[in-house]
Amino acid sequence: MLPEPKKSQIIRRRTGDAIVIDIGGRKQGFPSDITRMAVVGLPPEGYGEIHTIVEKAVQAALRTARPGVLARQVDDAARKVIADAGYGQYFVHRTGHGMGIDGHEPPYITATSDTVLEEGMVFSIEPGIYLPGRFGIRLEEIVILRADNAEILSDLPRTAHVVQT
Template identity: 75%
Template sequence: MTQTAIRLQNLRKAMAQTGTDLVVLGPGAHMHWLLGFHPHGDERPCLLMIGREREVFLMPALNAEAARTETDIAFCEWADDKGPGDALKQALAMLDAGSAAKVVLDETMRADFALLVLGALPGASHDFTVDTVGALRMRKDADEYAKLKENARIDDRAMQAALAALRPGMSEREVADVIHAQFAADGAKPEFSIVGSGPNGAFPHHATGNRKLQVGDAVVIDIGGRKDGFPSDMTRMAVIGQPPEGYEEVHAVVERAVCAALAAARPGVKAMDVDAAARNVIAEAGYGEYFVHRLGHGLGIEVHEPPFLTSTSETVLDEGMVFSIEPGIYLPGRFGLRLEDIVILRADGPEILSSLPRDMHVVPV
């Protein structure tokens, strides 16, 4: 069986278990995970509709020829001069879903696409993909793991290049340029590069800018690239010469928080409990108010996807889930400190994808 056939089979098992009659996906990550591609997405309704026994595309005629090179799924085509209404009715009839009682909608699709579907099924209840496509995507298979692991190796090399290049007087953008060049050398595209020096590091999502690195700066480097459809993500810390006052204590606290989360992350544990394990370490050290974001996020086709490790998440972690563990402490006007690793959850706990230590990197001056 092809990967798509296996995933469709697993999706239909999930549909049966959840009483779902129809799953409707728009162009995006869910569709790409299921099929290995997604057609061009614009304002024209383009929907993959999966019923209990077969699947069909609601397909704009303008895009049909290009999409046909990627899939042999049946198309119900519609043209601009007629609109999608009749083609949607045809698709529902082909799937025997005209009287569907429960419909699952892609939470990332355009609102007008979702309303088009719901308008055609006025008697149906609706939900999002958390128990169907979303649940399946959270558990990575061997091929996904291999691609994520290779991207982690590439991310390691980009981080090593950045750490080796750091010098006083170098701008944050120049550090990012080094990172991008290393990604390119490994055949990857830069996904993001946060370089936050000195007080800029206290902004968790700092926009890398023209500030020049100074002696005594702590530097947050949070980077990710993408190759073969999958991304990477990692954060490490550097200091330029002598660390700023209090830095070494904060680094030790954040490292303990990472270790606490790694120890707590086991199959069957709720995501909120892993978040709490790290958060409690930081709070007990007196820095609780300075840990201002969730502990982590899933990583797969998207850089941010379920599971999300928050203080309120009831998601039960399971083998094969891939997610970040990235506690941080952000001291306004002084510095920020975040340590991040991506892990895949195994039966006996998390496997870290990176091979780089989380130690403080000191740039000699």
Template identity: 75%
Template sequence: MKVNVADRLAALRTRMQETGIDLVALGPGAHVHWVAGFHPHPDERPCLLLIGPQREAFLMPSLNAEGARVDTDIAFYPWSDDTGPTAALAAALDAVGASDAGVVSLDETMRADFALLLLGALPKARHGFAGETVGALRMKKSEAEYRELKMNARLDDVAMQTAYAAIRPGISERDIAATVRAQFAADGARPMFTIIGSGPNGAFPHHSVSDRVLQRGDAVVIDIGGSRGDFPSDMTRMAVVGEAPEGYAEVHAVVEAAVRAALAAARPGVRAKTVDAAARTVITDAGYGAYFVHRTGHGLGLEIHEPPYITSTSETVLEAGMVFSIEPGIYLPGRFGIRLEDIVFLREDGPEILSDLPRDVRVCG
């Protein structure tokens, strides 16, 4: 998706003024992609996008400069392996008006040696993290970003139905995952992750895949995502092989009620912890509180996991335009797990679910 760099920089500088930040420093990754529309090559050579009150510049390894120039017209301050980055960094800081920056907003995902190099050049500066600057802006998606997220959700729906079609006694988790990845690829999307947790493996929330062969009576957790363009999808649905295991229907109903409670609580102006509490209360009241072992949700955007995080302690106030998952789960060791996950785009009147696929359990095989 084409990024309007001038608009992104203007929004970021407004945020810098509001938060008293003199310099934003970003390493190769999602924050730079949001601002500049591309990912600089990530390696051990220091590369930083420096954004001052009025000007911006890249500290750029000479080795990567020619390749990066096709993606941006932001000024480069190149350095080579034989000279090192120190002088180029000092020149770049001077160019963006940040040689004496008092408060720096650091990319929390950049390499530690990049951060130490920068802070060494600004010994008097205090620092915070870019979650308060770029991250705060990334949490609210535009309508263009919504359209790409919606498109990827539709691709995820198709891939999920491919998984349903593959499930039968005798097939392995690994083979189902391969079928899902092939479907994403056929639709021009990059497979981002596949969790296929059958039977007792479903009780491990972040089980990936294994060679376990599905058996009649297994419950199967299917958590998959792919990306065509900049934004990924993420969705979890449940299937059973032939018939559900004992006690499954009751637990599925509790998780579905928790999803509905969280959706009802998610409104602009509500704190994220209130949404988590809505889901958690349903599960706890049903007697399964000890088996809901993770947060209710996470933000989704350029990264699969990003703010806002829907946790029991998050004070983040939800706003229209935020995108996040609702994904409560119950995990019964040695038996099965159930997680139901939808990504929502928060509108002024509440959450819009991006998937069109029902959360009902699918009987397969």
């Protein structure tokens, strides 16, 4: 049983809060990782537009990830969607990372990575937009690279979960 949180650890959520939920676990020593979104009550202004842009960035990265492609091309695909929508400066982290024994390991899906992706590689695709003082959105999938596509290892929808107040 988990101990009760201290009052200083309890965060009160308010209507309009956007919550990034980044979770994982281990099975036989191998980690998992997934990020989804929740909103409390009505989403904040602009939330739907940003969520749609991030979803399109995930889809662009998934379409690009193939054996023989450079990791930076996958990053470029996601980043282009976000930049073309006018939010490039708010995508402040890498598009993904490898999954193996460690939760974050090569291949790194970054703008500078010359790693050639190979069939059987397992990595995350996790673009995001973070608007200071407003909210952030990240959607993360773990994929295994197959001969002709990036197979998503989860069937959890990427739509935001709405928490009623």
